[in-house]
Amino acid sequence: MGNERYERRVGPEKGTALSDQVPHVLLIDDAPEDIRATLTLLRAQPWRVSVASEAHQGYQRALSLRPDLIVLDVHMPKMDGFSLCRLLREAPSTRQIPILFLSSANTPGERLEGLTLGGVDYIVKTSEPEEVLARIRIHLQLTWRQAPDSQPGLAELALESDQVVLRAAMRLIDQQLDDIPSLATIAQKVGTHEKRLSSIFREHLGTTVFGYIRDARLRRGQQLLAEGAMSVQDIAELVGFRSACNFTTAFRQRLGLTPSQFRQQTQGASGRGE
Incomplete structure (x- = not known):
């Protein structure tokens, strides 16, 4: 029930005036309450923030909402963040979306795997929320609205x-x-x-x-x-x-x-x- 509090506070759907004007960040984490301070900072920004508390749910939301950046945990039940990243990198509608890992998984092998799979950054959850926010802001500045006409066609979106x-x-x-x-x-x-x-x-x-x-x-x-x-x-x-x-x-x-x-x-x- 605790996660519902985060879910209800998202903005309007993609395609509305607001989402056309501000970046949209999708955070996928099975325990968003563990990064409450980071979420508070994110919601204080002039951005749209959506939260998914399970990997399959996050995958479906990424496909339908096409956010501008995805913040992804690694250790999640049923499907972990690395597996989800592989799927996001193959789906035409999400393969260009920057993925930033934010996780307690902090071995050199785990960090390397996240970056090798296509993550643009890898941040440990013990990092200060201000640092997490700064990194997200940098990646949004680098990529948001860079290619406004590069949306996938209907045939690509129909990929099963x-x-x-x-x-x-x-x-x-x-x-x-x-x-x-x-x-x-x-x-x-x-x-x-x-x-x-x-x-x-x-x-x-x-x-x-x-x-x-x-x-x-x-x-x-x-x-x-x-x-x-x-x-x-x-x-x-x-x-x-x-x-x-x-x-x-x-x-x-x-x-x-x-x-x-x-x-x-x-x-x-x-x-x-x-």
Whole structure:
């Protein structure tokens, strides 16, 4: 019930005269009462402030309200802030919105992950509220109204939630080919569960998650073979195969050539203009 007090004090919806004239900040935190002093300062500014107390709720509000800046906690139940950030970065209507992490999660790895996922800043909750406000103000000054005509078209806005999850999972896999997490971990990192993620891959790509991983590894292997002189053993390790033998077997099954034959063919043709 305590969170309802914060929810009722938001301004008018996007598209009204007020939201056209002032920046809109969306704060997503499962315990907004823990940052009461910061919220008080935010509400004293000439901005519109909305609050969501759960990650899925925050995601839906971000899609519908399209705020100018999102302040995001990390440790939240059901879906954490990193998983939510991945989804926001894939959805056309939110991918350009600056995300500022404000969290008690303060290990070097957590701060680096937040910034790597696309956060524009990472602030620890123990920071003074005045510092939090100053950083928010800086990012709003840098980005607000920078691209007023860059709103996504209707086709982009129609992107289904399943497709956003799919894109986030594909990007995560492509970035970690050498050390793919478990299916459960992949699903958790894109805000869903194993059964739904498997269903999404089958419905939209016609393959399993593991089938996609295998194809992605082979595609990356082809690229490395065609572009450089790295050994087959090194390429196999880089794209996540246990051995060069396993890589060669999978490669031949898919393309009808060994990695060495493929390299000879592509690099030889390129060099001789064949």
